[in-house]
Amino acid sequence: MFGRKSKFEIKTPDQFLLMRKAGLVVADVLARMQVEAVPGVTTDQLDRIAREMLQAAGAESSFLGYFGYPSVICASVNEEVVHAIPNPRPLQDGDILSVDFGAIVEGWNGDAAVTIEIGTAIEKQTALSKTTELSMWAGLAKAAAGNRLSDISHAVEKTIRNAGPYGILEEYGGHGIGTKMHMDPLVPNYGEPGHGPELVVGMALAIEPMATLGSRHVRTLEDDWTVVTTDGSRAAHWEHTVAITEEGPWVLTAHDGGAAYFQAHGIPSPAAKFAV
Ligand code: MF3
Ligand code: CO
Numbered sequence: 001m002f003g004r005k006s007k008f009e010i011k012t013p014d015q016f017l018l019m020r021k022a023g024l025v026v027a028d029v030l031a032r033m034q035v036e037a038v039p040g041v042t043t044d045q046l047d048r049i050a051r052e053m054l055q056a057a058g059a060e061s062s063f064l065g066y067f068g069y070p071s072v073i074c075a076s077v078n079e080e081v082v083h084a085i086p087n088p089r090p091l092q093d094g095d096i097l098s099v100d101f102g103a104i105v106e107g108w109n110g111d112a113a114v115t116i117e118i119g120t121a122i123e124k125q126t127a128l129s130k131t132t133e134l135s136m137w138a139g140l141a142k143a144a145a146g147n148r149l150s151d152i153s154h155a156v157e158k159t160i161r162n163a164g165p166y167g168i169l170e171e172y173g174g175h176g177i178g179t180k181m182h183m184d185p186l187v188p189n190y191g192e193p194g195h196g197p198e199l200v201v202g203m204a205l206a207i208e209p210m211a212t213l214g215s216r217h218v219r220t221l222e223d224d225w226t227v228v229t230t231d232g233s234r235a236a237h238w239e240h241t242v243a244i245t246e247e248g249p250w251v252l253t254a255h256d257g258g259a260a261y262f263q264a265h266g267i268p269s270p271a272a273k274f275a276v
Helices: 013-036 043-057 123-141 149-163 259-264
Strands: 073-077 080-082 096-105 108-117 174-176 183-187 204-207 210-212 218-220 227-229 235-237 240-245 248-251
Touching: 013 043, 013 096, 013 108, 013 240, 013 248, 043 073, 043 096, 080 096, 080 210, 080 235, 096 123, 096 235, 108 123, 108 235, 108 240, 123 149, 123 204, 123 210, 123 235, 123 240, 123 248, 123 259, 149 183, 149 204, 183 204
Parallel strands: none
Antiparallel strands: 073 080, 073 096, 080 227, 096 108, 174 183, 174 204, 204 240, 210 235, 218 227, 240 248
């Protein structure tokens, strides 16, 4: 149909370069979190480090003040799935922690999350985290022009279902991102392929699967933020921001842009050109 405008925020290549700056701040902070998060450290301390890195980079927080959110990271431990506020409780050996972080550079957002095992790895948790991470990559690989939105959702779901009897959250999912952290479209982590809007060059999406060792059901604590599993089962959460470019997906919040994964899987991508 001629004259049709996209319902979504369409970025120019220059705007993607600004989003890349934000993405690299996020990548640096999350890499640092993976080093610092050890038994005895508190999530308050991790938040402090992230604040210092933001300031040093001359970037702003996507999270601080967002609907009144008080911190720059979300730090969700064990049965906390997402959106947990940092606190003074020391991390313990065997905990599983998700750190979610967003940065703004020149008005453009980047958003990503990693799951970290604290101290001793526990086989079941490692498998859950690995599966959730791989499901995110399967989704990122589908972030290509001409695909439909639910092709991403389906790739995420299939990867998790094929790996084991994990719970997949339905109340939360990925989202469009750009001049705001949360924009249309929502990106569910389940669904049949071939549905929803067509993906076009210039869209940017945050893809963020959340999976549990038990049921998919969650509730929000009295702090109005922390999302926990209702059965107390532990959870994992991974997230990256991806740009849909002429040449394929470019993962703005990964240092290598996704080059390693995309090359290994034969997926066209401009990532290698921009790897740092
Ligand atoms: N990255 C998170 C998400 O997309 C946002 C955290 S909510 C905030 O769900 F309030 F902490 F910003
Ligand atoms: Co997000």
